[in-house]
Amino acid sequence: METTTRKRKLRSFQPLWASTRKIQVAAQHSIPANVDVLIVGAGIGGALMALSLVKRNLTILAVDRRQPVQGSTLASTAMIQHEIDVPLHRLTAMLGQAKATRAWQRSAKAVETLTSLADNLDIDCGLERKKSLYLAGDAYGARALRAEVAAREKVGISATFLNAKQLHERFGLQRTAAIESAISASANPAQLTAGLWHNAQENGVSIVSDTEISDIRSVDDWNIVATSRGEIIQARHVVFCTGYEFLGAVANQEHRIISTWALATKPHHPRPSWLKDYVLWEGSDPYLYFRSTADGRIIAGGEDEDDPTAFQDPIKLRSKSKNLRAKLSALLKMPIAEPAYQWAAAFGMTADGLPIIGSVPGLSNVYAVMGYGGNGITYSQIAAEIVSSAILGHQDPDSGLFAFR
Numbered sequence: 001m002e003t004t005t006r007k008r009k010l011r012s013f014q015p016l017w018a019s020t021r022k023i024q025v026a027a028q029h030s031i032p033a034n035v036d037v038l039i040v041g042a043g044i045g046g047a048l049m050a051l052s053l054v055k056r057n058l059t060i061l062a063v064d065r066r067q068p069v070q071g072s073t074l075a076s077t078a079m080i081q082h083e084i085d086v087p088l089h090r091l092t093a094m095l096g097q098a099k100a101t102r103a104w105q106r107s108a109k110a111v112e113t114l115t116s117l118a119d120n121l122d123i124d125c126g127l128e129r130k131k132s133l134y135l136a137g138d139a140y141g142a143r144a145l146r147a148e149v150a151a152r153e154k155v156g157i158s159a160t161f162l163n164a165k166q167l168h169e170r171f172g173l174q175r176t177a178a179i180e181s182a183i184s185a186s187a188n189p190a191q192l193t194a195g196l197w198h199n200a201q202e203n204g205v206s207i208v209s210d211t212e213i214s215d216i217r218s219v220d221d222w223n224i225v226a227t228s229r230g231e232i233i234q235a236r237h238v239v240f241c242t243g244y245e246f247l248g249a250v251a252n253q254e255h256r257i258i259s260t261w262a263l264a265t266k267p268h269h270p271r272p273s274w275l276k277d278y279v280l281w282e283g284s285d286p287y288l289y290f291r292s293t294a295d296g297r298i299i300a301g302g303e304d305e306d307d308p309t310a311f312q313d314p315i316k317l318r319s320k321s322k323n324l325r326a327k328l329s330a331l332l333k334m335p336i337a338e339p340a341y342q343w344a345a346a347f348g349m350t351a352d353g354l355p356i357i358g359s360v361p362g363l364s365n366v367y368a369v370m371g372y373g374g375n376g377i378t379y380s381q382i383a384a385e386i387v388s389s390a391i392l393g394h395q396d397p398d399s400g401l402f403a404f405r
């Protein structure tokens with residue numbers, strides 16, 4: 001059994017957030033020999049996990065092979081959405097009504113919990129609550145969007161169908177239909193994550209960076225964990241929040257790594273006035289998604305490709321960026337200037353669009369969370385809720401929904 005995570009390149013070129021302030025998290029050097037909870041990974045997933053366990057009289061250590069916040073989280077475009085990549089009516093066809101509904105409802109609740117958490121902790125991360133506009137595209141047209149609104153309304157997830165005329169009158173956009181809904185948000189993901197870690201540290205969580213977890217064995221109720229520095233940590237519980245560097249023992253065909261691209265314009269870029277209140281994405285394959293920032297940048301992403309290493313190619317970066325600009329420009333009917341930042345990254349996908357959150361078979365009290373696609377931030381919150389419940393001795397009612405499959 002492969003008991004560690006294979007290192008991979010997670011992102012290429014310069015994400016916007018890398019040059020923003022307040023994204024550093026000071027790490028310590030010494031590793032405690034015994035902890036109640038060892039969290040592997042110091043991205044948004046690890047940060048939310050740590051915070052869900054503070055104030056419970058547990059010793060918590062987070063270890064990362066990189067510096068904190070330097071994994072995929074730094075590349076995220078951070079549209080914090082309850083809308084799962086697989087529409088509810090389609091997920092219902094795949095999993096049945098009960099499971100699909102629970103996944104969508106859980107996702108909506110997670111966005112609300114996460115935005116309230118960032119507010120309550122007063123994290124300075126440009127968090128803005130937004131509505132979302134899901135545009136008809138080549139994969140989901142007007143008829144599918146109408147079916148989607150009906151499916152959401154049936155289970156109490158509010159959504160409004162806009163026909164082509166309404167969409168054009170209100171937004172000036174030319175598509176056959178769209179779905180407007182509330183509950184979304186956006187933020188600087190690096191500042192959000194660093195802010196969560198700062199708070200976790202204030203509550204006693206220790207962070208060690210540039211140290212890899214290289215092996216793990218369960219002995220009775222304990223886990224004996226080896227680090228790349230040759231140290232041994234004895235941990236009651238271990239949680240792998242390792243993003244797209246997932247644990248070999250639980251990797252499967254369902255979980256694929258692909259490539260994705262993103263760009264950000266300069267601040268104060270010309271844009272429609274409504275854009276500040278919305279995040280947008282489309283029912284196309286590959287899809288375009290975009291949003292703006294408080295200082296008036298437009299951030300756009302998409303152009304996904306199945307090749308898991310294509311994101312490292314500088315020539316592709318230029319062509320993908322050109323495509324994103326062209327699509328954005330055609331949709332908004334305005335020129336999009338040469339981006340200030342262009343970057344690319346590895347990206348995870350599961351067939352049903354749901355994350356994989358659960359106990360690792362063959363080990364005791366070891367959990368892994370993975371399979372995060374376009375909802376990775378929302379899913380990190382769900383994972384923190386489910387795994388912290390298990391560690392604290394309660395079973396989350398939705399744990400079966402996201403378990404290894």
Ligand SMILES: Cc1cc2nc3c(=O)[nH]c(=O)nc-3n(C[C@H](O)[C@H](O)[C@H](O)COP(=O)(O)OP(=O)(O)OC[C@H]3O[C@@H](n4cnc5c(N)ncnc54)[C@H](O)[C@@H]3O)c2cc1C
Nearest residue numbers: 041043044045065071072073076078079213243375376377
């Ligand atoms: C371009 C892009 C756009 C995205 N857009 C969105 C979006 O709009 N909305 C959204 O919700 N999500 C989005 N996502 C997804 C989301 O950003 C990710 O799912 C999320 O940031 C992953 O966080 P993480 O903490 O799980 O992983 P990471 O940030 O990668 O952190 C995991 C950490 O684990 C560490 N690690 C791995 N193995 C080991 C080991 N053996 N020992 C020690 N440390 C280890 C790594 O060094 C890494 O720092 C996007 C992702 C990308 C790449």
